[in-house]
Amino acid sequence: MDEKEKHDISPEEIKRQTRFMKVMKSWNDEYFAKTGRRRKHLTVTYGCQMNEHDSEVLSGILENMGYIAADDKKEADLIIYNTCCVRENAELKVYGNLGALKGLKRKKNDLIIVVCGCMMQQPHVVEKIKNKYRHVDLIFGTHNLFKFPELLMKSMKSKDMFIEVWENEGNIIEGLPANRRYKSKAFINIMYGCNNFCTYCIVPYTRGRERSREVEDIIKEAAGLAAGGTKEIMLLGQNVNSYGKTLNGSIGFADLLRELNKVPGIERIRFMTSHPKDLSDDLIDAMAECDKVCEHLHLPFQSGSNRILKAMNRKYTKERYLSLIEKLKNRIPDIRLTTDIIVGFPGETEEDFQHTLDIVEKVGYDSAFTFLYSVRQGTPAAKMEGRVDKETKRDRFNRLLEKINKISAEINQNYLNRTVEVLVEGPSKTNPNRYMGRTRGNKLVNFDGSENLVGELVQVQIIEAKTFFLNGKIIE
Secondary structure, three states: OOHHHOEOOOHHHHHHHHHHHHHHHHHHHHHHHHHOOOOEEEEEEOOOHHHHHHHHHHHHHHHHOOOEEOOOHHHOOEEEEEEOOOOHHHHHHHHHHHHHHHHHHHHOOOOEEEEEEHHHHOHHHHHHHHHHOOOOOEEEOOOOHHHHHHHHHHHHHOOOOEEEOOOOOEOOOOOOOOOOOOOOEEEEEOEEOOOOOOOOOOHHHHHOOOEEOOHHHHHHHHHHHHHOOOOEEEEEOOOHHHOOOOOOOOOOHHHHHHHHOOOOOOOEEEEEOOOHHHOOHHHHHHHHHOOOEOOEEEOOOEOOOHHHHHHHOOOOOHHHHHHHHHHHHHHOOOOEEEEEEEEOOOOOOHHHHHHHHHHHHHHOOOEEEEEEOOOOOOOHHHHOOOOOOHHHHHHHHHHHHHHHHHHHHHHHHOOOOOEEEEEEEEEOOOOOOOEEEEOOOOOEEEEOOOHHHOOOEEEEEEEEEOOOOEEEEEOO
């Protein structure tokens, strides 16, 4: 993309959006004075941590405009679907849930329905919503999220569906409000966009080209979060390992980790996602040297076959990937590893799949996100021949899952009777009478606790090991 094609967003434009927020706040305050009720919003997020953080920003903007969070869609005055287009299942869920809102919209004429995020960057998706889901009020994309206050006001004044999707990205916007989901941990975007163009992936087309935030802005955000009680930060980017390349090469990701390691109050640093082609020796050294950087790395390999990796445009080989794993384990002996794997990429043979199983066996992942390949319109892989039939894909997927779960269960058994440090996040999702948190190695631990422990680092002895989590008791 030519640099001049990007949107140049001035500080005046940000001030303009602040004025829209104030107008909306005044309007909502008047409504509250008349009715004794605050207008409520429900924000539903699909996809990755990047989308989760975007939803935190949308929620922060809405809070500044006088809205409060709703518990369910029936009590909401405004519903936002922040969408993901990486997997077909996520798209299907959006369409299904949008259809289900049609009846609610009939009952509540003043209900505002908003759809935003990555799906909206695809023209065919916007066209489908225009034609089939006419009860939607507002559509916008990933590049103009900062304009949400203005877009919301315009949609409320319009009789028709209001759509504004920028084809290209703009410069990075700093200082947007965010309603953080967690008390003790927080997401920090360190960069936006992607330059890798893996042939199966739609992200470069929906998130734009790679742009890194200035170091000073990231440090300032981390310090502000620490002052508010945040103990753990998760650095986000489509490929954090290439951080700094748009900053004239003055600083790299390893340097950023070293700087963040100095921030008082921050006790844990995580990051994702890492691309193997950009995992440098300097970054491995920084992970080993920085005491706040957690002993966990999510390093997607996607396929173990060099032939398939080349077709995916991943720019590394099976041998290169395994050599990186060896370096990591030698330099950080207690590192825990997780990954992403795609099954059934066009042209994948049983021999190719066996190479994938071989990597899983040799590395010994604690867990993995496994996906059946799904066609993404607009990607090079969508036009490739050699589609793998559903039955074969499902069989390979099941065999892969069986192997991963077996390894995960064996790894977890090694935690029995060990005492680990856990950052308490809140009530357990599977048992609300218990609490949960994660180790530095990203292991999920459930235990008996209390509300006052949320946000604290505690020592937990592991008394039971399951395939996907650990059970323990707090050591007083």
